[in-house]
Amino acid sequence: MSDRDVLIAGALLYGEGDPTDVLIRGGEIVEIGSGPAAAEGATVVDAAGQILLPGFVDMHTHLREPGREDTETIESGSAAAAAGGYTAVFAMANTSPVADSVVVTDHVWRRGQEVGLVDVHPVGAVTVGLAGTQLAEMATMAAGVGQVKMFSDDGHCVHDPLMMRRALEYSSALGVLIAQHAEEPRLTVDAVAHEGPTAARLGLGGWPRAAEESIVARDALLARDAGARVHICHASTAGTVELLKWAKGQGISITAEVTPHHLLLDDSRLETYDGVNRVNPPLRERSDVEALRAALADGTVDCVGTDHAPHAEQDKCCEFAQARPGMLGLETALAIIAQTMVEPGLLDWRGVARVMSERPAEIVGLPDQGRPIAVGEPANLTLVDPNHEWTVHGPALASIANNTPYEAMTFGAKVTATLLRGRPTVLGSVVQR
């Protein structure tokens, strides 16, 4: 919380209506209108032509602390998140050591609060060591200081159906969410690229759509029978969209996210054999990209999750099949959603607020995020300039790692300011450390 007033002057709330001033005091929105009186020494943000949205929430982030601090730390990842307009992120459990105990999950939460740029919520592992054989102590992690709300073995699929069934039963009793990395491992042995004509031509091992879809279908049925909720990480195929439609139509409590890269890129990128394009699940075909965009627009896919996955140069700049899967995502997410969803008219800015803030906050249960921009609400806010051209350059990003697939690409929208409980964490697109 900041003791200084912040006055956001002349912003378009949700991109709608007339330019409006928003006054923030004591971490809350205290006045909305025309020319509210700010106290002396207030921080005034000139928001002419800019769009004010609720702060973004990322259900899927990899910060590499503990274990690979050479590629990302909670501090550098928090800076990347703030720069991307995020006020809360969920840090996945595939660290070293794995976040399968309250010692690790509490550390992640505490360190995030110490850095103070974004709320870093720890994701706990579903199984001990992500090994898929023994349930982790989810209740202990949920009861810790970090109050773990979401559990996932992401990076790995909880592929044993009995283990997944037990995890879902246990999670519904605890009131927490299980997020599944849907990948049937028997179908992805040696798979490094989407199974299709491109991988065949390039001689790359294929990852069939069915590897994802068979788990999505199975887990929908398991969630139905357990009366539990299940969340699908990084949905990547048109078939997954069809299954989500079916499951939601049955009243099953299933939700899903899509990554910015699966909304923009396809497997034609692989021609160069550049390891930066290797990611799990793999970049698919144009028809999948189109289906995912439509699904995000109509709510079949609930939200955007970045799957921000920093990797060291030596783990990416090598033979394609040897490259570690994953790409940076936090700082480019908004620009890509603007280009793939807003520009073509699939979503308006209110829709962006829904898929990047409100829905993720709701799904995972964060009472102070994704809130309406209204008097009395916590000032977790993001300001977007919809007409700001910028070119992505890895070393200029706040992340330690540089594995952005968007190097040298130009986008038309940028986050200019972020506020966490009234404190500016980003001003003029610069992180306020």
Ligand SMILES: NC(=O)N[C@@H](CC(=O)O)C(=O)O
């Ligand atoms: N997405 C990826 O390709 N990689 C992720 C793991 C994951 O999300 O499955 C990572 O941790 O690097």
Ligand SMILES: [Zn+2]
């Ligand atoms: Zn994953």
Ligand SMILES: [Zn+2]
């Ligand atoms: Zn991931």
